[in-house]
Amino acid sequence: MEEFKTLFDQIKSKIENAKSIDELEKIRVEIMGRNGIITSLMKKIPEMPIEERSKFGKDVNDLKEKANKFLSERMILLREIEERSKAFQKYIDLTIPGPLRENGKIHVINQVINECVSVFSKMGFDVVEGPEMENVYYNFEALNTPEWHPARDLHDTFYITDSILLRTHTSPVQVRTMERRKPPLRIVSAGRVYRNDYDATHLPSFFQIEGLAIDQKISMADLKGTLENAIKSLLGEDKKIRFRPHYFPFTEPSVEVDVSFGGKKEWLEILGAGMVHPNVLRNVGIDPDKWQGFAFGMGIERIAMLKYGINDIREFPRNSLKFLRLF
Numbered sequence: 001m002e003e004f005k006t007l008f009d010q011i012k013s014k015i016e017n018a019k020s021i022d023e024l025e026k027i028r029v030e031i032m033g034r035n036g037i038i039t040s041l042m043k044k045i046p047e048m049p050i051e052e053r054s055k056f057g058k059d060v061n062d063l064k065e066k067a068n069k070f071l072s073e074r075m076i077l078l079r080e081i082e083e084r085s086k087a088f089q090k091y092i093d094l095t096i097p098g099p100l101r102e103n104g105k106i107h108v109i110n111q112v113i114n115e116c117v118s119v120f121s122k123m124g125f126d127v128v129e130g131p132e133m134e135n136v137y138y139n140f141e142a143l144n145t146p147e148w149h150p151a152r153d154l155h156d157t158f159y160i161t162d163s164i165l166l167r168t169h170t171s172p173v174q175v176r177t178m179e180r181r182k183p184p185l186r187i188v189s190a191g192r193v194y195r196n197d198y199d200a201t202h203l204p205s206f207f208q209i210e211g212l213a214i215d216q217k218i219s220m221a222d223l224k225g226t227l228e229n230a231i232k233s234l235l236g237e238d239k240k241i242r243f244r245p246h247y248f249p250f251t252e253p254s255v256e257v258d259v260s261f262g263g264k265k266e267w268l269e270i271l272g273a274g275m276v277h278p279n280v281l282r283n284v285g286i287d288p289d290k291w292q293g294f295a296f297g298m299g300i301e302r303i304a305m306l307k308y309g310i311n312d313i314r315e316f317p318r319n320s321l322k323f324l325r326l327f
């Protein structure tokens with residue numbers, strides 16, 4: 001009796017654990033087949049004492065019946081599972097590519113900044129950084145622009161306290177660099193600047209790249225050559241470039257540079273530049289009789305406008321994906 005009970009339990013758990021129709025078929029052969037468990041039990045009957053045969057035979061039959069019942073129940077279940085998964089495969093075609101996800105990309109302004117940095121790096125300029133929240137001293141005073149100076153009206157803009165403002169240009173980085181590093185030096189610094197301006201060619205917050213070169217024999221010719229080379233690398237050899245006399249308190253002489261724009265006889269100003277004013281050098285303890293230098297501040301959005309023929313600078317901060325995907 002006991003023996004039949006354990007045998008029954010073993011058979012039952014084998015059947016219940018069958019995971020597929022194929023597996024179940026193997027188990028069926030193991031139990032019911034010609035050399036299976038049941039058959040081998042039957043074969044024992046003739047060797048038994050007559051009195052035990054009928055009881056034993058009954059138990060084996062019983063076992064056989066139950067095993068059959070379990071096998072067919074399991075078969076029904078596994079068939080259903082296999083059928084369902086086939087139906088499921090009909091609806092879900094795993095070979096179809098998944099939904100497309102758009103890749104992110106570098107914003108057009110950062111692309112242009114990277115290009116400018118790369119052009120100037122090749123000419124030997126290091127990259128430095130400066131704060132967007134700046135001291136009045138660095139933004140104006142050290143740049144030869146005292147409080148009474150009329151040029152400050154053009155720039156007096158977003159103040160945080162009386163002595164701290166959002167920088168109106170990247171030129172304060174010139175002063176910060178010269179305080180830290182001894183000449184000769186060549187640096188560029190790109191970043192955001194802020195002004196009280198807003199029209200098709202001006203934004204209240206835009207990007208500039210500042211350049212500064214200090215050495216013992218630097219002239220306006222070096223400035224001109226450097227800028228021409230950079231502008232042509234950025235915008236193409238065919239671009240017309242115009243140097244126009246201008247005034248900045250921190251350079252002397254000063255120029256503004258325009259690039260031909262929009263086919264007709266139009267120009268777009270892209271930068272201010274000049275020879276570093278002796279007072280600026282004195283402010284950072286550099287002897288202007290020994291050292292000279294040039295500096296420039298270029299508008300990044302303006303370069304992007306020229307590069308891609310964009311007429312309205314306000315497209316950049318609008319950040320419409322339709323626009324940004326173009327670059």
Ligand code: PHE
Nearest residue numbers: 169171272273274295296297
């Ligand atoms: N800082 C000036 C501006 O933003 C540009 C400039 C930079 C001019 C360096 C001369 C030298 O308008």
